[in-house]
Amino acid sequence: MRTIIANLETALFDYRYLIAAGAYLLWLVLSWGLIKLFEEFAHRFIKKADKVIIKEARFPLWLILIIFGFFVVAQTVGLPPKIIPYINRFTQLSVVFMVVYFFVRLFINLIEMASRRNVGLKNAAPTFSRIINVFIWGIGIIMLMDIFGISITPLMASLGIAGLAIGLAMQDTLSNFFSGIYILVNQPLHVGDYVELENKLKGYITSIGWREARLQTIQNNTVVIPNTKLSQSILVNYHMPQPEMACLVQVGVSYDSDLEKVEKVTVDVAKQVMEKTPGAVKDFKPFIRYHTFADFSINFTVILRVAAFVDKYLLTHEFVKALHKRYKQEGIEIPFPIRTVHLKGKA
Secondary structure, three states, X not given: OHHHHHXXXXXXXXXXXXXXXXXXXXXXXXXXXXHHHHHHHHHHHOOHHHHHHHHHHHHHHHHHHHHHHHHHHHHHHOOOOOOHHHHHHHHHHHXXXXXXHHHHHHHHHHHHHHHHXXXXXXXXXXXXXXXXXXXXXXXXXXXXXXXXXXXXXXXXXXXXXXHHHHHHHOHHHHHHHHHHHHHHHHOXXXXXXXXXXXXXXXXXXEEEOOOEEEEEOOOOOEEEXXXXXXXXXXXXXXXXXXXXXXXXXXXXXXXXXXXXXXXXHHHHHHHHHXXXXXXXXXXXXXXXXXXXXXXXXXXXXXXXXXXXXXXXXXXXXHHHHHHHHHHHHHXXXXXXXXXXXXXXXXX
């Protein structure tokens, strides 16, 4: 006890330690000012995602500067040689912990930002956060083992063998998981989009999870699609780049018809129907385009416009009824299929 008191008294009256303490306090003040200056400068020129980096870097950077200052002061003051190895190891451990903490917080915040923009990613965000936590902290533990002189070669070999076995056993699950990541990152579709797959399956995407996506058909049935199948399928997204789309109706009239009159009557009916039908784009001007001399009719396409894919069913329904009624009033014929048969031989 007397020896400790004597050492403390010596340290208190040793000008080297007083100067070191003063220099350390000055370093803390300077570090605090540098961090504030860096934040002020960074917030003026960086994007929102980068602001997350600055926010999460503030605390680890501040602690690293504190530890770095203590390490430099301890090296320059000339502490007893027995203490120096402990200070070095403490510095290494602290820096590793702060770096790992920074990257964990950074990735979790980035995932949360992405999940707020994409509702489908919101369901998978907790899973991604846990995986990132385990991965980064695992790297940190391996670095700490190396600092303490523990050989990590056997551990890495064991982890490699175990990872290979798990990968083979969970091949389908991992395939669906990474396909889900691709869908959520690349965003070929979102929750709420109306899509059609290459097998003619249509419906609304209700959820995108880490293993499968769920699609609700117009018949109110739920279809579960593995992410691997969904990512490999050729699909049409009727909500991209926007839900509003053209509604095409095919019509045919007799060869004896006055095509100018047919066009005028058809466009007039289309305007009237679009004005009173829910889901139709009111300010769109419908038009027609003739395109085929068919076997028994001249065919054309009527171009209407709807706010979303499913709105075309009601609009087409109302338009066909109104057009059929108007054609009867105007004397415009929609011909039946005609076949002419020539018979050879005597009458």
